[in-house]
Amino acid sequence: MSSYLFEGPVHLNSIYWKSSDTTSEFWTFAKVNGKAQPKVPVYVLTSLDTFSAAEEFAYNLKALKRAVVVGEVTKGGANPWRFFDLEGGFQVAIPIAKAVNPITKTNWEGVGVQPDIKVSKDKAFDTAYELALKNLKQKSVPAEQSKDIDKALKQFQSP
Numbered sequence: 001m002s003s004y005l006f007e008g009p010v011h012l013n014s015i016y017w018k019s020s021d022t023t024s025e026f027w028t029f030a031k032v033n034g035k036a037q038p039k040v041p042v043y044v045l046t047s048l049d050t051f052s053a054a055e056e057f058a059y060n061l062k063a064l065k066r067a068v069v070v071g072e073v074t075k076g077g078a079n080p081w082r083f084f085d086l087e088g089g090f091q092v093a094i095p096i097a098k099a100v101n102p103i104t105k106t107n108w109e110g111v112g113v114q115p116d117i118k119v120s121k122d123k124a125f126d127t128a129y130e131l132a133l134k135n136l137k138q139k140s141v142p143a144e145q146s147k148d149i150d151k152a153l154k155q156f157q158s159p
Contacts, residue, residue, distance in 0.1 A: 002057065003028040005066055007038045011102045012060045015080060018097065025102075041135050043128035046071035046113060047121035052078075056099065058113045063103040068131065069115040071124035078109035130156045 002012055008028040015024045044058045044067045055074045061067035079095040086092055099107040119127045130153070137149050 002060065003032050004034070004036050005038060005040075005042060005061070006064075007036060008032070010064065012064075013056060014100045014102060016098045016100055023100070041132060042067035043132060044069045045121075045124040045128060046074050046115055047124070048072050048075055048112075049121075050074040050113070055108055055113050059101065059108050062113065062116065063101050068117065068128070069113060070117045070128040070131070071115050071119060072121050073114055073118070074108065074112040076108055076110045076112040078107035126156070 002010075006028050008030045010028045011025060012028060013026045015026075016022075017024070042061060044061055046055075046058055046069055050058065050071075051074065055077060058067070058069050058074065059078075062069045078099040080097045080099075081093045081095045083091045083093055095109075099109070101107055117127060117131070133149050133153050137146070137153070141149070
């Protein structure tokens with residue numbers, strides 16, 4: 001999905017594998033089926049329930065300044081792990097690699113993705129929708145569309 005949001009290719013993330021001392025890089029595709037939308041505003045909604053791959057999506061777009069992240073701090077699961085068997089039928093999950101963002105040089109492990117606009121998950125959609133409307137309002141739009149935007153924005157005004 002990220003490939004549709006950039007004029008690719010763009011380096012999104014890397015995984016460092018300590019066991020082999022190698023790094024895997026993850027990039028957007030140079031071409032996509034259909035039309036890429038590199039200039040369309042993007043708002044990513046997050047909550048404490050946002051985890052793993054969804055966090056990476058939010059983190060990558062935020063680091064690349066391609067999206068506004070709206071909501072709560074995410075759960076904080078960045079690093080790949082696997083189960084190892086222990087005696088007595090027990091298992092332990094151990095990280096086996098580390099995600100490394102090419103811009104921040106770190107990741108969201110244990111700290112979560114920090115939203116640009118921190119609001120409860122219950123308010124995230126309305127907050128992002130209002131921001132999108134205000135962003136549209138600042139652009140040159142036809143008069144009829146401007147009226148529709150004003151009408152939609154009224155729902156966010158205090159009584």
